[in-house]
Structures are given as C-alpha cells and as structure tokens.
Amino acid sequence: MNKSIxxxxxxxxxxxxxxxxxxxxxxxxxxxxQLRRGLILDAARAAFFELGLEGASMxxxxxxxxxxxxxxxxYFASREEIYAALLGESLLRLKAHVDxxxxxxxxADRVKSKASAFFDFYRQNPxxxxxxxxxxxGVRPTxxxxxxxxxxxxxxxxxxxxxxxxxxxxxxxxxxxxxxVTSLFAHMVGxxxxxxxxxxxxxxxxxPQLLARHLDQLTERLGRSASSAAA
Amino acid sequence: MNKSIxxxxxxxxxxxxxxxxxxxxxxxxxxxxQLRRGLILDAARAAFFELGLEGASMxxxxxxxxxxxxxxxxYFASREEIYAALLGESLLRLKAHVDxxxxxxxxADRVKSKASAFFDFYRQNPxxxxxxxxxxxGVRPTxxxxxxxxxxxxxxxxxxxxxxxxxxxxxxxxxxxxxxVTSLFAHMVGxxxxxxxxxxxxxxxxxPQLLARHLDQLTERLGRSASSAAA
Amino acid sequence: MNKSIxxxxxxxxxxxxxxxxxxxxxxxxxxxxQLRRGLILDAARAAFFELGLEGASMxxxxxxxxxxxxxxxxYFASREEIYAALLGESLLRLKAHVDxxxxxxxxADRVKSKASAFFDFYRQNPxxxxxxxxxxxGVRPTxxxxxxxxxxxxxxxxxxxxxxxxxxxxxxxxxxxxxxVTSLFAHMVGxxxxxxxxxxxxxxxxxPQLLARHLDQLTERLGRSASSAAA
Amino acid sequence: MNKSIxxxxxxxxxxxxxxxxxxxxxxxxxxxxQLRRGLILDAARAAFFELGLEGASMxxxxxxxxxxxxxxxxYFASREEIYAALLGESLLRLKAHVDxxxxxxxxADRVKSKASAFFDFYRQNPxxxxxxxxxxxGVRPTxxxxxxxxxxxxxxxxxxxxxxxxxxxxxxxxxxxxxxVTSLFAHMVGxxxxxxxxxxxxxxxxxPQLLARHLDQLTERLGRSASSAAA
DNA sequence: CATGAATGAGAGTTCATTCAT
DNA sequence: GATGAATGAACTCTCATTCAT
Numbered sequence: 003m004n005k006s007i008x009x010x011x012x013x014x015x016x017x018x019x020x021x022x023x024x025x026x027x028x029x030x031x032x033x034x035x036q037l038r039r040g041l042i043l044d045a046a047r048a049a050f051f052e053l054g055l056e057g058a059s060m061x062x063x064x065x066x067x068x069x070x071x072x073x074x075x076x077y078f079a080s081r082e083e084i085y086a087a088l089l090g091e092s093l094l095r096l097k098a099h100v101d102x103x104x105x106x107x108x109x110a111d112r113v114k115s116k117a118s119a120f121f122d123f124y125r126q127n128p129x130x131x132x133x134x135x136x137x138x139x140g141v142r143p144t145x146x147x148x149x150x151x152x153x154x155x156x157x158x159x160x161x162x163x164x165x166x167x168x169x170x171x172x173x174x175x176x177x178x179x180x181x182x183v184t185s186l187f188a189h190m191v192g193x194x195x196x197x198x199x200x201x202x203x204x205x206x207x208x209x210p211q212l213l214a215r216h217l218d219q220l221t222e223r224l225g226r227s228a229s230s231a232a233a
Numbered sequence: 234m235n236k237s238i239x240x241x242x243x244x245x246x247x248x249x250x251x252x253x254x255x256x257x258x259x260x261x262x263x264x265x266x267q268l269r270r271g272l273i274l275d276a277a278r279a280a281f282f283e284l285g286l287e288g289a290s291m292x293x294x295x296x297x298x299x300x301x302x303x304x305x306x307x308y309f310a311s312r313e314e315i316y317a318a319l320l321g322e323s324l325l326r327l328k329a330h331v332d333x334x335x336x337x338x339x340x341a342d343r344v345k346s347k348a349s350a351f352f353d354f355y356r357q358n359p360x361x362x363x364x365x366x367x368x369x370x371g372v373r374p375t376x377x378x379x380x381x382x383x384x385x386x387x388x389x390x391x392x393x394x395x396x397x398x399x400x401x402x403x404x405x406x407x408x409x410x411x412x413x414v415t416s417l418f419a420h421m422v423g424x425x426x427x428x429x430x431x432x433x434x435x436x437x438x439x440x441p442q443l444l445a446r447h448l449d450q451l452t453e454r455l456g457r458s459a460s461s462a463a464a
Numbered sequence: 465m466n467k468s469i470x471x472x473x474x475x476x477x478x479x480x481x482x483x484x485x486x487x488x489x490x491x492x493x494x495x496x497x498q499l500r501r502g503l504i505l506d507a508a509r510a511a512f513f514e515l516g517l518e519g520a521s522m523x524x525x526x527x528x529x530x531x532x533x534x535x536x537x538x539y540f541a542s543r544e545e546i547y548a549a550l551l552g553e554s555l556l557r558l559k560a561h562v563d564x565x566x567x568x569x570x571x572a573d574r575v576k577s578k579a580s581a582f583f584d585f586y587r588q589n590p591x592x593x594x595x596x597x598x599x600x601x602g603v604r605p606t607x608x609x610x611x612x613x614x615x616x617x618x619x620x621x622x623x624x625x626x627x628x629x630x631x632x633x634x635x636x637x638x639x640x641x642x643x644x645v646t647s648l649f650a651h652m653v654g655x656x657x658x659x660x661x662x663x664x665x666x667x668x669x670x671x672p673q674l675l676a677r678h679l680d681q682l683t684e685r686l687g688r689s690a691s692s693a694a695a
Numbered sequence: 696m697n698k699s700i701x702x703x704x705x706x707x708x709x710x711x712x713x714x715x716x717x718x719x720x721x722x723x724x725x726x727x728x729q730l731r732r733g734l735i736l737d738a739a740r741a742a743f744f745e746l747g748l749e750g751a752s753m754x755x756x757x758x759x760x761x762x763x764x765x766x767x768x769x770y771f772a773s774r775e776e777i778y779a780a781l782l783g784e785s786l787l788r789l790k791a792h793v794d795x796x797x798x799x800x801x802x803a804d805r806v807k808s809k810a811s812a813f814f815d816f817y818r819q820n821p822x823x824x825x826x827x828x829x830x831x832x833g834v835r836p837t838x839x840x841x842x843x844x845x846x847x848x849x850x851x852x853x854x855x856x857x858x859x860x861x862x863x864x865x866x867x868x869x870x871x872x873x874x875x876v877t878s879l880f881a882h883m884v885g886x887x888x889x890x891x892x893x894x895x896x897x898x899x900x901x902x903p904q905l906l907a908r909h910l911d912q913l914t915e916r917l918g919r920s921a922s923s924a925a926a
Numbered sequence: 927c928a929t930g931a932a933t934g935a936g937a938g939t940t941c942a943t944t945c946a947t
Numbered sequence: 948g949a950t951g952a953a954t955g956a957a958c959t960c961t962c963a964t965t966c967a968t
Binding site: 658 | 848851852873874876877878880881882883884885886888889894895897898899900905908909912916
C-alpha cells in the first residue's frame, strides 16, 4: 500500500523470482508510508489540540509535520479524511481500553466496569472527546462520506457492546437492552459534556461520583426487575 | 423594511422631557443604544437560524440589521460578543418556557413538567442548542470575559431551579438535591446531543420516550426513598 | 448602484427633502463605484493582454488595479464575471464600430462596408478577439451562467445584423439570408484566426485582400441570383 | 496492462545483432526510446481525450502510461513538448485521412473530396481541433521552439496540398491557387470554430451543409473562370 | 453615528517540476 | 532509467475587522 493517494490506480509490479526484491521493496516502502501517515496524524492531533478543530488548518498540520502544505495530500485526500483517520484511531484506543476493563463475574459489576471504562477513557483523554464531537459538531451538511460515517458509527457502537452484553445478563429483552444502553450512553455523554465545558463545577459536583451513583441505581433497578420477573 | 425599523427606533429617542438634561440625554442615548443592540441581535438570530453559526458572517448580520458591516462594531466589540448576547437572550427564553410549564401538585409531576419543559425547549429549538454549545465548544482560545461567563452560568442555573425545587419536595437534603439535578441535567444534555447529532438513530431509540422513562424511574426512586425515610 | 456586490440586498435610504442629499450622495458614490469597476476592468484587460487568459489571475488583476486580492470581490463576484464584463464591453465597442461604418446606397457596397467593419475591428484589436474566444476556448463546462451566455450571444448577433440587413437587400429569403450571414461570419472568423495565430503568413497571403475578394465574389453571386430571379 | 506493455517494449530491445556493438546499442536505445515516447504519447492522448487539455495533468498522463510522474521527463522536457508531439501526430493522422479521400476524376469533385476530408476529420475529432488550437491559442508566453513551430506548419500545409493540387487543375496560376486554398482553409477553420464552440447553433445552421454550398459555389466559379479563359 | 471600501491573513487544494534514492 | 515524495508557488475565494470619510 505504498501507493500514494493520488496515484493509487497503478498495477502491482511484475513478479521476478526468489525472495522477490520487488515485494521486499514494496513492503518497506509501504511501512515507510504508514509511518509517515502516522507522523502526519500525530502532527494533526497536536495541531488540533493546540488550535482546536477550526484552527487546525492543513498548513498548521503540515508545518508541524515538517511538510509543505501540498505534501500532505500525498497521504490524505482531504482535511476531512485526516480527521476521520484521527477519530478512527481514537475509537480503536477507546475499544482497547473498554475491552481491557476487568470482566467481573456479576452482571452488575460487569456493567459498572465496562461503562466506567468508557467514561474514564474520555474523562482522561478530553482531546479524544473533542475528536468524537467533531463529526457531530453543529449541523454538518458537508461531512464525511456516507460509508465513512457508517463505519465510524459502527466503531462507536462496538465500544458500547461490552456494556450492552453485561446489561443483557440481567435478563433483558433485546429491545429493553438497547434502550438501557442508549440511556446510559446519553447519561455518560451528558456528564462528559459537563466536565468538558467546565459546567460541572457550576453545580459543585464530581462527575465520576455521579456516574457511580447512576450505575448503582441502574444495576439495583435491573436487579429488582430480574428477581421480580423470576418470582 | 429594515431601514424603517431603524428609523422609527431613532425617532423613539426624540422625546425630550426630564429633570437634568444630562441624565436624560444619557438615559435616552442608553435606551436607544439598547434598542439598536436588540435590533442587531434580532438580525443576528435570524442570520444564525438561516445560515448556521459558521455561515452567519458579520456581513450577513449587518445586512439583516440594515446596517453596514462596520456599524455593528459600535454596538458589539466582536462577533463573539454578539453570540454571547444571543446566548443570554436564548437563556431568557428558555427560562420563560420552563417557568410557563404547569406547576403540578405532586412533586413527581412537577419534576416531570419542569424537566420536560427544559428538554423540549432545546429539542424544538435546535439552533438554541447550537448557541449553547458554541461558547463551551472544545478548546476555546478567545473566550468570553470571566464576568460574562459567570453571568451566563447563573442564567443557565436559574432555568434548572424549578426542577431543583420540585426535586427538593421529595425531602432531599440540599446536597442530595444538587446531585440529582446535576445528574438529570447531564442526562438531558446527553439525550439532546444524541438527537442533535442524529446519533440517537444509531440506536433506534426515541429520545422523549427515553427521557420519560428516566423521569419515571427517578421519581419512583425518590418516592421510595422518601417513604422509607418516613417509616 | 453603489451597492457592493456582496451587500446588494440593502434597501434604498429614506427620502428626506429638497435636492435630496441622500440621492446626490448615492449618485456620487454610484459613479465612484462605476469608475472603480472601470479601473478594475482596465487592470483586468491589461493583465489579460500581458499574461493571457490563464495567467491573468485575480492576484494579477488586483495588483495592477492597486487593490488587495479580496477587494476585487467588492466589485465583481468572480473571475468569470470580470471576463464577461470585459467581453460585454468589447462587444459594445464592436457594435459601435460596425454601426459607424458608412451606409452605402448599393446593397453590395453596404455588405462590404459592414462586413469589413466587423472584420477590421478584430484585425486592429487582436486583444478583443482573444476576449471573444474566451467563451469558446476548448470545451468549457463550467462557464458563465446560461443567461449571461445568452446575452453575450445576442450582443454578438447584433453586431452582425447590419450585414444581415444589407444581404437581405439582395432579395434573399430570411433562411437564405441567415445562411449567407453565417457563412460570411465563419469566413471572417477563419481569417481572423489565421491572422491571430500567424498562420496566414504560412500561405504568404494578406487577409484583408482575401476578405475583399471573398466579398466581391459573394456580392457578385448574389447580384447574379437577384437579376436572374427578376428575369 | 500498462506495465506489461512497457515490459514487452523493454524486451524488444533485447535482440542483439550487428556490425559495431556501439552503433547497435545506440540504435537500439534510440528505437526503444522512440517506442516509449510513443507509449507516453498514447497515454497523453487518452488523458487529453478523457480530461481535456486543462485536466490532463502530468500525473494523469504518467498514470496512464504506467510511469511515475518524474519518469516522463526522461522523454519529454515539459508538458508543452508533449502537446507539441501530440499535435505532430495528429497532423499525421489528418494527412492520412485526407490522402485516403477518393481521387475523383473531375477537378471539382476532387476539390470537394479533399476539402471535405480535411473538414470532416476535425468535425469528427474535436479533440484534435483542441490540440490544433492549443499551440496557437491567444498570446502564448512559453511557446514552442522556432524549428518545432516551422515543422508543424509544414505538416499542416502538407495536409492542404491535395486540395491545392485539385484547385490547380482549374488552370489557376500558382499565386491564385495559393489564394484560393488559403481562403478555403480560412472558411473551414471558421466553420469548425463555430461548430466547436456551439456558436453555429446561434444561427440555426448546419455546418457541413454550409461547407457543401461553399464548395459548390467555389468550384462553379472556378469552372466559369476556366471556361471563359479557354474561350 | 454610520458608511462601506479595503485590508490582510488565511482557507483548502492543485500541479509542473525536481531530485535523492 | 525510473521512482515518487516533496516542493513551492499558485489558484479562487472568504471574512472579521479597521478607518477615512
């Protein structure tokens, strides 16, 4: 995949023989390209963190990456594509974080573990939250391509799956489970927004505590429902 | 039409009548200025509703106000300041909307009434939500003055007071009450974000239903706590 | 018409009284604006003559006009619009030139007079020919708006009307007359292209002489047809 | 596919057989280079047909040729030079087309046959017309070298020779013949411009018909002159 | 007070051409 | 010879803000 974005329609080179020097070179070039894409993404992240989404222009990104503005287009077709890549990668890290949260035996503990992991990721990485909001920000008519949007949505949904699975252990129907996970997701998003905007201070509250309380109440309620259903 | 509005505004300042000529002039000048600020804000709101936050340029606002671009700066120091004023006015309308919600007898109904009013205002006026997010959005290099920020915060808090009052009727301590209102506020914000960004569709859920459910659970829980405390 | 291109939606100022200072100011401002438009067009023409159509960038035009690039957009909405204005004005001069050609008594002389006037205008003003070709150059998908194109077409056609009128004096049907004027137009265009590109030298010919010969043959033929039709 | 073409082209140079090794190598290198130039020209023509003159970037040409952008510069010094080569080749095809037109017995028919062949080539291959105009177009800052220009002129003139020969059969002097062929050439160029730019529609005329009429009149007139000269 | 022309910086993007590998 | 990453200048166009009038 060392093909530049612009010249990607080229055919693969002819196979020669033996250890295939061509392949080796292609692989090396490939990895170099990937490395540079990574460096540009790092620069983009840095620019975005320093300057905000609006301020992080292609020029700013290029400068930070040590490139001329035009050079970036060899790696990413547009500014949007850079942000999509950044977000995709962010969601990957989020997923890893959630997957890494302990898989407690009891359903209640598992819900708390997984939901808190989701929450904590964004609480501890506020820039990733910015990134996550990028796609949402305002009414965005000219956004990403439809497929890319769908893919990012799917990635986001996947990070909530462990929580959904834990919830379903309470014996919920699929529909009820979806309602609960949506509601919980909304709750966490709201808390994150309050943290992010500093508005939580306005209430003199501590967000993690509020989430913990919310999760307690949620699991308690579900526990009650489950036992009454069993009766 | 715009011109005639401006002209009649000017006429309004023509009435002369008072104790000290200086004060009268100052007052008159003040009120005329306030009136014109108001007209500009109307224009800004219209522009912003039509064109969105990015699209509502100073030119667009000035055109709608019947002013030249430069004239605006006699009333507002910057684009940012206009938006802050708009937000203040938006919060005023929000407050009116919440205050207008029926004051049910039962605490549970009152919580539902007031909280739903808050929620519905933003659900039905997504542009006001945009406005609300605008100043909080991400990393803001050039923000508002500290006082302005505090004032807007206070206004926001005031719109939640009726809900807080209703909650306190369940016999909560002040601290518990604050925690509940914060939690509820976060929940609503989260749902609004999901609506606003279209992400709620991703879960196939209906936001008002989710809120109703949340309010049911909340009031039920508080009711349970209240009766057990009474016992 | 002192309204800038961008803010042209403004209403007219309120009428006051007497000689109407507002109107006077508006008129003066108007004429200043027209003057500046003219200066920009001059600069555009100069840029275009020096650098060719591709090379005459907005920057180049602005520099020559003594403006910053952005300032031009207060007078013309786009690069295309500048060229359209340039072409429109060129066609106006062409029309004046053709209309000013003597109105000979005999049809043959009138054809020669009017057609030669058309031809000579472009022969002596090769830059105007460039301009005329601008709209035609290559396959231009993104060109002028449809209305503008139609208007310029009409202007062009109007410059050929005197020739068409003279031709019709030979007793031609409307259809025959249109065929003759088209054919003659094509002939002149062809000769102009040969002059313009220097290709006429390749044949060692003198274009005005060739046109004169062509007109002689044309009028002679039409004269023969007319007399044989009369017999 | 492009690759394999290139590879087989390389193989073609593998045959070694000759008197002096140096010469053989030089010749071989030469022919291989010519072959590759041809392949690049094919790609350039394809790009240009698909994308137009503006759209056919070096990247697009290189991609179609199976080369990297930089490699092209080993065969052509600039984009301009590619287009010059393309034009030369286009003129070759034009010549073949004209030469292939039937050699009628009567002079009048031969004129019509050869002239129509010229005209039809460009009518049916509008991109070749674009190419033809490209180098002549307006004020050209960076033009061709003098020799190249002369060579292309000669090629163009050669395509008109059959028509000139047919005209001379009417008993014209060399000078008269040259005047007639120039005039006819101009006429056809004019018609082609009108077709090409869609301006012919403005007159509601059909170009081939106009040309046929023009040729009828031309040959009739020459026939008349010839017979009167014979008398 | 109001005008509106003008600035100046900046946006995203394209591309012929170069040159180290 | 060929690569293709990179340059650097260019493109059109937008906009908040300033300032002479």
